Amino acid sequence: xxxIENLKLQFGKKLIFHDVNTVINDGDVVGIxxxxxCGKSTFLRAMMMLEHPTSGHIYLGDEDITSWTSDHNEARExxxxxxxxxxxxxxxxxxxxxxxxxxxxxxxxxxxxxDEGMKILKEVGLIDKAFMYPSDLSGGQQQRxxxxxxxxxxxxxxxxxxxxxxxxxxxxxxxxxVIRMMAASGHTMVIVSHEMELIKQVCNRVIFFNDGGIFEExxxxxxxxxxxxxxxxxxxxxxxxxxxxxxxKDFDFIGSQTQITEFCYKNGVSKALLDRLLAIQExxxxxxxxxxxxxxxxxxxxxxxxxxxxLFGSVEFTGEPFDEDDPMYFVSWPIIKMRSTSIETLPAExxxxxxxxxxxxxx
Amino acid sequence: xxxxxxxxxxxxALCLPMAACKKADKQYKKISDLNGKYIGMxxxxxxxxxxxxxxxxxxxxxSYIMSENDGxxxxxxxxxxxxxxxxxxxxxxxxxxxxxxxxxxxxxxxxYSFAFKSGNFLKEEFSEAIVELKKDGTIDELFDKWxxxxxxxxxxxxxxxxxxxxxxxxxxxxVDVLCFTNENDYVIGFDIxxxxxxxxxxxxxxxxxxxxxxELLPMVSGAYADLACSGIIADTSRSSFVEYCEEYLPADSxxxxxxxxxxxxxxxxRSRKDRLSRAFLDEDRWVRLGKGTLTTIGFCIIxxxxxxIVGWLFFILNYQIGGFLPxxxxxxxxxxxxxxxLTWIFIVYYIVFAGVSRSNYIAGLVAFIIMNSFGVxxxxxxxxxxxxxxxxxxxxxxxxxxLTALKKIYLPQTKSQLLDGLKGVTIGTIKMxxxxxxxxxxxxxxxxxAVRAETADPYITxxxxxxxxxxxxxxxxxxxxxxxASTSIVRSEExxxxxxxxxxx
Numbered sequence: 001x002x003x004i005e006n007l008k009l010q011f012g013k014k015l016i017f018h019d020v021n022t023v024i025n026d027g028d029v030v031g032i033x034x035x036x037x038c039g040k041s042t043f044l045r046a047m048m049m050l051e052h053p054t055s056g057h058i059y060l061g062d063e064d065i066t067s068w069t070s071d072h073n074e075a076r077e078x079x080x081x082x083x084x085x086x087x088x089x090x091x092x093x094x095x096x097x098x099x100x101x102x103x104x105x106x107x108x109x110x111x112x113x114x115d116e117g118m119k120i121l122k123e124v125g126l127i128d129k130a131f132m133y134p135s136d137l138s139g140g141q142q143q144r145x146x147x148x149x150x151x152x153x154x155x156x157x158x159x160x161x162x163x164x165x166x167x168x169x170x171x172x173x174x175x176x177x178v179i180r181m182m183a184a185s186g187h188t189m190v191i192v193s194h195e196m197e198l199i200k201q202v203c204n205r206v207i208f209f210n211d212g213g214i215f216e217e218x219x220x221x222x223x224x225x226x227x228x229x230x231x232x233x234x235x236x237x238x239x240x241x242x243x244x245x246x247x248x249k250d251f252d253f254i255g256s257q258t259q260i261t262e263f264c265y266k267n268g269v270s271k272a273l274l275d276r277l278l279a280i281q282e283x284x285x286x287x288x289x290x291x292x293x294x295x296x297x298x299x300x301x302x303x304x305x306x307x308x309x310x311l312f313g314s315v316e317f318t319g320e321p322f323d324e325d326d327p328m329y330f331v332s333w334p335i336i337k338m339r340s341t342s343i344e345t346l347p348a349e350x351x352x353x354x355x356x357x358x359x360x361x362x363x
Numbered sequence: 364x365x366x367x368x369x370x371x372x373x374x375x376a377l378c379l380p381m382a383a384c385k386k387a388d389k390q391y392k393k394i395s396d397l398n399g400k401y402i403g404m405x406x407x408x409x410x411x412x413x414x415x416x417x418x419x420x421x422x423x424x425x426s427y428i429m430s431e432n433d434g435x436x437x438x439x440x441x442x443x444x445x446x447x448x449x450x451x452x453x454x455x456x457x458x459x460x461x462x463x464x465x466x467x468x469x470x471x472x473x474x475y476s477f478a479f480k481s482g483n484f485l486k487e488e489f490s491e492a493i494v495e496l497k498k499d500g501t502i503d504e505l506f507d508k509w510x511x512x513x514x515x516x517x518x519x520x521x522x523x524x525x526x527x528x529x530x531x532x533x534x535x536x537x538v539d540v541l542c543f544t545n546e547n548d549y550v551i552g553f554d555i556x557x558x559x560x561x562x563x564x565x566x567x568x569x570x571x572x573x574x575x576x577x578e579l580l581p582m583v584s585g586a587y588a589d590l591a592c593s594g595i596i597a598d599t600s601r602s603s604f605v606e607y608c609e610e611y612l613p614a615d616s617x618x619x620x621x622x623x624x625x626x627x628x629x630x631x632x633r634s635r636k637d638r639l640s641r642a643f644l645d646e647d648r649w650v651r652l653g654k655g656t657l658t659t660i661g662f663c664i665i666x667x668x669x670x671x672i673v674g675w676l677f678f679i680l681n682y683q684i685g686g687f688l689p690x691x692x693x694x695x696x697x698x699x700x701x702x703x704x705l706t707w708i709f710i711v712y713y714i715v716f717a718g719v720s721r722s723n724y725i726a727g728l729v730a731f732i733i734m735n736s737f738g739v740x741x742x743x744x745x746x747x748x749x750x751x752x753x754x755x756x757x758x759x760x761x762x763x764x765x766l767t768a769l770k771k772i773y774l775p776q777t778k779s780q781l782l783d784g785l786k787g788v789t790i791g792t793i794k795m796x797x798x799x800x801x802x803x804x805x806x807x808x809x810x811x812x813a814v815r816a817e818t819a820d821p822y823i824t825x826x827x828x829x830x831x832x833x834x835x836x837x838x839x840x841x842x843x844x845x846x847x848a849s850t851s852i853v854r855s856e857e858x859x860x861x862x863x864x865x866x867x868x
Contacts (some may be wrong), residue, residue: 048760077762087757091776091852093859096868101761103863104771110864131856146757153761 001025002047002079002157002188007056009039009046016042017212020056024157024190029183031199031220032192034209035235040192041084043209044159047190048081060156077105080155084162086142088134094145095121095130101153113152120148124178140171144178157188164195196236200224208232239303239312240267244281246289247297253285260302267304270362273311276339277302277360280313283339284356287332288317299352311360313340316352391445391620394468395419401426402618403434403446406577409598410447413471413616420470430537430576432816435460438621449475449594449614455539456619459818466618474610475541476597477558477590478583481606485530485589490609492561501560502611509540509553514646519551520559526568530589532558535576537816542593544813546646548805554592557611573803580605587717642823648814652824655810656831662727662806663793663835669732670788674739681740682747683765696737705798707734712802727799735788742784746777775868779847786843793835797828807831 007020016039024030032040045051047058049065049072058066065075088097095117102113121127124144134142143163150158163179164172176198182189183202193199199206199220206223208216208231216223216232227233234241242263244256257278264274281300288298298317305312320326322345324333337343340358348355391397399422404410406427414420426443428434434446435456445466448456453465479486496502508517534554536544542552550571562569574582579591584604596614597607643649677696681689699707711730716722750773758768774781797808805813811828818824853859862868 050756050760073762073764076760079760081757081760083753083757083760085753087751087753089754089757089772089776092868096859096863099863100771100868101763104767105762110866114860114863131854131859133852149761 001059001061003057003059004047005057005059007043007046007058008054009042009051010054015212017209020213022207022214022217024188026156026188027186028188028205029203030190031203031206032190032209033194033196033199033206033223033235034215038209039212040209041161044081044161044190044192048079048159049075050081073105077101077153078156080150080153080158082143082147082150082158082160082163084165086134086139086146086166088142088146088149090134093131093133094126094137094148097134097145098149098152101149106153117148117152120152121145123181124148124151125174138171139167140174143167143175147175147178147182151182151187157190158182160189160191160193162192162194164193164198196224208235210235234303237305238307239305242302242304244300244302245297246285246300247295249289249295251285251289253282256285257281263302264304267306269304269311270309273309273360273362277311277313280336280339280358280360283332283335284315284317287329287336288319291328291332292319294319297351309362310341313356313358313360315356315358316348317354318352319354322354322356390464390623391466394466394470394618397445397466397618397620398422400424400444401442403428403437403443405429405431405434407580408447408576409473409596410470410616412598413473414447417470430535430812430816431456432537432812434619435463436815438463438619441621445618445620447616447618449473449596450617451540451612451614452538452594453617453619459539460820462622463619464622466620469615469617471616473596473598473614473616475554475594475612475614476607476610477554477592478580478595478605478607479590480583480586481604483589483606486606486608488565489561489590492564493557493609493611495564496557496560497611502557505553505556505560506612509556512540514546517551518545519549519555520563522559522562522568524563524566524568526562527566529568529570530562531570531572531587533572533574533579533582533588533591534593535579536573536593537576537813538594548651553612554594558590558592575801587713638818638820638823641818642814642820642827645818648818651805651810652807652814652827655805655807658805659793659796659807659831660835662724662731662799662804663789663796665728666731666735666792666796667789669728670735670739670792671785673732673736674743677736677740678743679766681744682769693737696740699734699737704734704795705801708798708802723799723802723804727802727804731792731796731799735792738788738791739785742781742788743774745784746781747773749777749780771868782843782847786840789839789843790836793832793839797832 002024004020004022008018009016020043032043034040042051046053049058053066056066057064060075060078063070063075065072089100092100095114098117098120099113102108102116103110108116118127118130121130124147126141126144126148129137129141129145134145137145147163160179164175167175172195176195179191179198180202191199191203203220206218206220207214208223208227210231216227216229223232224236227236233239240263242260244259246256260277260281261274263269264277284298284300288296296317296319298315301314303312304310322329339360341361343356343358346355346357394417398420401424402414402420403426404414406429411425414423414425426437428437428446431446431448431452434443434448437443438446439460439462447470450465450469457463457465477489479489493502511517534542534550536542536550536552538552540553542550542554545551550573555571558569572588576593579593579595582588583591594614595607596616597610643652677689677692680692708727708730711733712723712726715729716726747769754772755768758772763772796806799806800809800812803809807828811824814824853862
């Protein structure tokens with residue numbers, strides 16, 4: 001078991017992460033996702049004591065491996081790591097790479113280590129490459145060899161730092177199948193990856209790392225289908241977001257239309273969808289800001305799913321509760337309904353009084 | 364057309380006798396002929412002052428030479444027009460090496476004496492003793508003895524008496540009759556016998572140390588030696604830091620010039636067979652050259668072994684421990700890198716080993732080992748730095764200690780780089796080892812120079828020395844290349860398996 005308490009890492013004045021608390025139980029396969037540069041790989045390296053935490057504790061079983069009295073080399077023996085760039089020892093053949101830790105670090109008998117190494121290479125499908133050198137192998141084969149080298153040390157927990165990122169899509173599959181095999185055979189693993197499908201399939205827990213720490217944590221279903229936080233949802237669905245706030249009748253409407261147009265061009269939104277969105281935005285502006293006597297405010301969030309090519313809109317506004325039969329909305333509301341694929345009115349949270357949620361898809 | 368042909372024939376016929384005429388040989392006959400010419404003088408010698416005081420040579424140019432035997436070689440090679448020496452030495456040089464003549468008119472009149480640090484009471488003691496030895500005829504007897512030197516028979520006085528103290532006398536044993544070495548490389552000569560006679564009279568013993576001529580007076584004035592000899596001429600211009608005792612032999616300073624042509628070097632060299640015989644066979648000089656070669660080989664082997672051990676220690680101190688001490692050592696290494704190797708050797712010899720007698724070989728070893736160790740440490744650091752950061756991280760993540768990772772992962776994959784670097788250090792050591800001649804170690808270069816001095820033939824032994832150094836460099840390069848080849852990547856399944864099972868990695 002690996003327990004992390006109040007872990008913080010800072011490089012000079014730059015805070016990487018703080019207040020990180022989690023427990024990785026035996027048998028867990030934990031996926032860590034998050035935007036690039038959020039510190040997830042650094043978090044993994046800190047678990048390995050490759051980076052020394054500024055404060056906090058990491059307990060491997062009963063041992064606090066962050067303590068200055070702890071033998072860090074011994075702790076690293078118990079935790080295995082697979083790197084994005086494989087990091088095989090290029091002067092050693094594949095079998096030598098696999099047995100090197102067993103012989104030099106764990107002091108195993110050489111014959112025993114050799115036999116065990118060959119067995120592991122067979123498991124990862126590299127037995128015929130045992131006597132070749134890393135430069136003779138493809139990227140996927142090298143990564144499998146790196147995994148074999150890590151597994152040979154019989155670690156209590158295996159950390160994988162973006163194991164397929166450096167591989168082209170054609171060979172990713174061979175590494176992913178080895179990772180699935182490891183998960184199926186009960187290895188405790190922590191995987192940092194951008195491969196959402198892999199995370200969904202092999203992990204029993206997912207951590208969304210963002211804003212210098214664990215932003216949200218849950219099962220794959222919870223994170224990928226029912227994320228409680230917008231940032232999590234947007235990340236896992238790769239949503240592109242545009243937010244607009246209107247709080248004055250003098251609002252630069254033309255400017256906002258330009259903003260919308262730029263957003264759509266940048267994210268590959270189709271012309272048809274853009275036209276519909278512009279029309280909806282115009283009608284909303286008329287309906288909520290221009291026509292009423294009072295000064296209303298409106299908050300619009302548009303999220304575009306590039307994969308599904310659909311736009312979600314969430315529009316909150318103040319003013320009288322919305323009544324679609326109100327003559328004031330006689331012109332605009334039908335246009336809005338017509339232009340969106342679906343729209344529903346919902347109760348809003350203060351300070352807003354109205355909430356529209358709409359979907360706009362290419363017909 | 365016929366007229367043109369006839370005119371051409373006549374023109375050629377007129378020119379032919381002129382072309383056949385050699386330029387007339389002009390012999391320098393008097394001192395004033397050398398005004399504006401290049402005159403060789405040993406560094407630190409009194410001739411420089413004498414030249415400055417001679418009105419007839421007001422425009423003469425001084426070429427500094429390391430020793431008078433170098434002067435002979437340069438004169439005969441046409442590099443200089445004359446060189447200055449004492450008449451006694453000049454007559455000996457001419458006897459051994461034809462093709463030179465002494466100008467009748469002396470550069471200056473002077474006398475031989477021994478040099479002491481200014482204010483040293485020994486000077487007075489020696490002066491009184493020399494006066495007595497002149498009076499009782501001892502000086503004359505000794506002079507006759509050494510003027511009629513027979514190799515293998517004539518020896519210096521044995522120090523059979525007990526002395527109240529031992530004096531240190533520095534000398535350059537390259538002056539015939541006065542101070543030179545015999546076939547067993549012992550320092551002998553008239554100067555030596557005079558000093559020993561005086562010492563016996565005064566109740567002292569004497570230890571003789573070899574230096575190059577330019578260092579004799581600095582050694583005395585710096586109190587590293589009690590006195591200096593080797594045909595030193597008393598020069599009052601130096602009285603602020605050295606003083607001279609009573610003269611023991613008169614000495615004129617003369618100029619030696621090439622016999623015959625003024626127009627460059629004349630080939631006065633003897634036959635090849637004769638030269639080879641003189642250089643190697645006469646007086647068993649080949650034995651001394653052989654011993655010098657063995658000294659060089661032994662010196663280089665010890666230096667390389669020492670450099671590897673000390674260099675490894677420097678490197679491990681920095682790699683494993685770090686902190687202030689390695690930084691300090693590194694700063695010292697950086698300083699040594701910046702200064703010439705010879706300067707560093709002199710620093711070690713004269714300063715570090717100050718007051719330690721007969722320390723030349725050890726000082727040379729220490730200087731070279733320290734110098735090379737920084738190179739070895741730098742090579743090891745370079746090897747580690749060249750390993751990719753990823754592999755270092757992988758080793759660390761597997762639980763390798765720094766030392767185990769160094770031995771099992773970093774160095775094995777940088778073997779070629781390591782051996783290449785060591786090859787450079789080895790070659791540099793072999794070539795630079797010739798510098799230890801200057802701290803009186805009888806290595807190959809020193810023996811080649813000694814034979815060169817004795818035979819007054821600069822070429823044969825220099826070529827011999829060059830060949831030996833080249834062979835040593837070649838053999839060591841080949842050896843290292845062979846080690847490199849033997850440790851290249853193995854490809855066969857059998858070899859890899861054996862490497863794993865039998866501890867080859």
